[in-house]
Amino acid sequence: MIRNLRHLRVFLEVLDTTSVTRAAEACHxxxxxxxxxxxxxxxxxxxxxxxxMPQGLFATEAGLAxxxxxxxxLGRLDAAAAALSPRLALTTTGSQLRALIAVREAENxxxxxxxxGLSQPSVHRAVSDLERExxxxxxxxTAHGLIATKACRTLADAARLAFAELDQAAMExxxxxxxxxxxxxxxxxxxxRSLLLPQAIAAFRQTRPLxxxxxxxxxxxxxxxxxxxxxxxxxxxxxxxxxxxxDIRQAPLFEDDLVIVARPGHPLAGRGGLTLAEVAExxxxxxRPGSPIRSLFDAQFADQAIPxxxxxxxxxxxxxxxxxxxxxxxxxxxxRLQVAAEIAHGHLVPLPLLLPGTTxxxxxxxxxxxVPTASQQAFLxxxxxxxxxxxxxxxxxxx
Numbered sequence: 001m002i003r004n005l006r007h008l009r010v011f012l013e014v015l016d017t018t019s020v021t022r023a024a025e026a027c028h029x030x031x032x033x034x035x036x037x038x039x040x041x042x043x044x045x046x047x048x049x050x051x052x053m054p055q056g057l058f059a060t061e062a063g064l065a066x067x068x069x070x071x072x073x074l075g076r077l078d079a080a081a082a083a084l085s086p087r088l089a090l091t092t093t094g095s096q097l098r099a100l101i102a103v104r105e106a107e108n109x110x111x112x113x114x115x116x117g118l119s120q121p122s123v124h125r126a127v128s129d130l131e132r133e134x135x136x137x138x139x140x141x142t143a144h145g146l147i148a149t150k151a152c153r154t155l156a157d158a159a160r161l162a163f164a165e166l167d168q169a170a171m172e173x174x175x176x177x178x179x180x181x182x183x184x185x186x187x188x189x190x191x192x193r194s195l196l197l198p199q200a201i202a203a204f205r206q207t208r209p210l211x212x213x214x215x216x217x218x219x220x221x222x223x224x225x226x227x228x229x230x231x232x233x234x235x236x237x238x239x240x241x242x243x244x245x246x247d248i249r250q251a252p253l254f255e256d257d258l259v260i261v262a263r264p265g266h267p268l269a270g271r272g273g274l275t276l277a278e279v280a281e282x283x284x285x286x287x288r289p290g291s292p293i294r295s296l297f298d299a300q301f302a303d304q305a306i307p308x309x310x311x312x313x314x315x316x317x318x319x320x321x322x323x324x325x326x327x328x329x330x331x332x333x334x335x336r337l338q339v340a341a342e343i344a345h346g347h348l349v350p351l352p353l354l355l356p357g358t359t360x361x362x363x364x365x366x367x368x369x370x371v372p373t374a375s376q377q378a379f380l381x382x383x384x385x386x387x388x389x390x391x392x393x394x395x396x397x398x399x
Contacts, residue, residue: 002044002166002173003094005077008070010037011049015067018056041066045173062176069169072371073162080158084134084151091133097159099126100138104156107145130155157229164230171373183212184379187223189237190316191256191338191362196236199386204379211375220291224248227367233376235365236383238292238335251364253387258296258358259336261348263325274353276306283311285321285332296358297333303357322347337362362387 002008013023014034024034042049049063059067074089077097081088102112103123113120131138138152148156167182174181188197193215201213216223216232220240226232228247239250260279262269268279280301287293294314301308313324321332322342331351332339342348364380366372372380 002041002066002170003098003163004037004040005074005092005094007037007041008074008166009090010034011041012067012070012074014038014050014057015059015063018058020057044170046177046179047173062173065172065176066169069165069172072369073165073169076165077158077162080155084136084155088130088133092130094163096126096130097155097163099123100130100152101156101160103127103139103146104148104152107147109146161230168371168373168376171375175374180208180210180375182373182375183214184234184376185214185216185232187216187218187227187232187235187365189220189223189235190318191238191335192236193217194318194338194341196253196383196386199389200379200382203382203385207378208375213379219288224365227365230367233366233370233372234380237362237365239361239363239365240292241361247368249366249368249370250361251366252361253363253384254361255359256335256337256362257360258293258333258355259339260351260353260355261325261332261334261339261343262329262351263327264346264349266325266329266331266349268331268351269349270352272352274351276300276304276353279331279351279353280306280309282309283313283328283330284309285313285315285324285330287316287333288314291316292360293333293335296355296360299357300355318342 010023010027010029010033013026014020017023017026020031020034020038023029024031027034029037038049045062045066047062048060049066050057051060078089081092098116099112099118099122102115103109106112106115109124109127110120113123116123127138134151136149136151138149138155139146140149171182186197197215204213216226220237223232223235224244227235228245238256239252243250268274268282286297298308313320313330315321318334318338321334324330325332325348332348336350339348339350343350364383
């Protein structure tokens with residue numbers, strides 16, 4: 001965990017000036033203090049960051065990699081800090097920022113302290129010091145807890161992204177040293193969980209058996225928020241068109257469409273000439289409002305001026321849908337590829353009804369300025385390889 005901001009600023013001065021003496025002057029520190037800061041960073045990195053030469057100190061490959069990440073992290077943090085106070089960028093510490101983030105999330109000093117493993121007075125003092133430096137309150141005290149102000153949210157978001165960048169720096173340095181350090185956090189939507197991720201993770205594990213992969217699930221808005229805050233590295237699943245916000249990048253992998261499914265033996269199974277009005281008479285299991293599948297589902301009935309089904313179970317759980325369909329005459333509307341395995345195993349059957357205009361892109365969503373580490377890129381390559389193995393079969397091939 002490379003999080004000492006003062007050491008990192010000293011490191012950048014040495015990197016830019018190639019001199020301990022000049023870095024000490026620029027940082028208003030003694031030469032031994034600069035040497036000690038660099039030595040601590042090298043100990044954390046497990047690699048030399050500089051080559052000592054008669055002309056000065058010159059960055060190693062590890063030093064250049066760390067420098068690039070540190071510039072990105074501090075650039076983001078300093079821009080947010082400068083908007084609050086001219087001196088804040090130079091005076092704030094990593095500990096203060098971690099306290100700020102924790103209080104913002106917990107909305108309570110005691111809960112934030114427990115999360116950080118610190119005393120409540122320590123966390124309160126860290127936030128108070130930041131408020132004193134900025135000259136403004138960072139939280140509104142309400143009966144329901146501490147609510148972050150706009151200034152607090154801006155600084156906390158920048159700090160979180162800066163720390164995410166430094167975590168990536170630690171991963172890169174570990175990779176250079178032949179170690180597996182850190183984790184990859186994936187925000188996964190239902191199709192990716194059942195179709196892409198198992199194959200991609202299995203392939204990734206063949207070359208990196210120890211690196212932790214965390215798969216986060218939840219509503220799209222929650223996953224997108226975690227991505228933008230730096231808590232998640234990549235989202236995998238249905239893309240949103242148009243893009244919901246400008247600071248993300250969406251990369252399509254393949255296209256999928258929707259299918260209506262039922263249990264084997266359902267009254268509509270295998271019937272020819274089936275119409276949308278006929279399926280609308282049955283209860284449905286379909287995704288919650290706001291999801292791409294639900295929007296396309298609703299559009300089918302609106303476009304044909306047919307009343308939508310009145311009896312709905314709103315859930316994105318494939319397991320729930322399968323179990324309910326197997327025990328009743330409910331119908332389900334789902335991604336064709338997501339239910340392909342259920343159809344292949346005979347648990348569900350597709351109804352012979354085309355759903356025009358339901359093709360949607362499936363792909364990757366990342367922050368627009370995110371630069372993956374070698375391990376993260378290797379994982380993305382495994383996801384892309386898994387996607388290439390999946391093709392959307394036209395309706396005629398599954399009848």
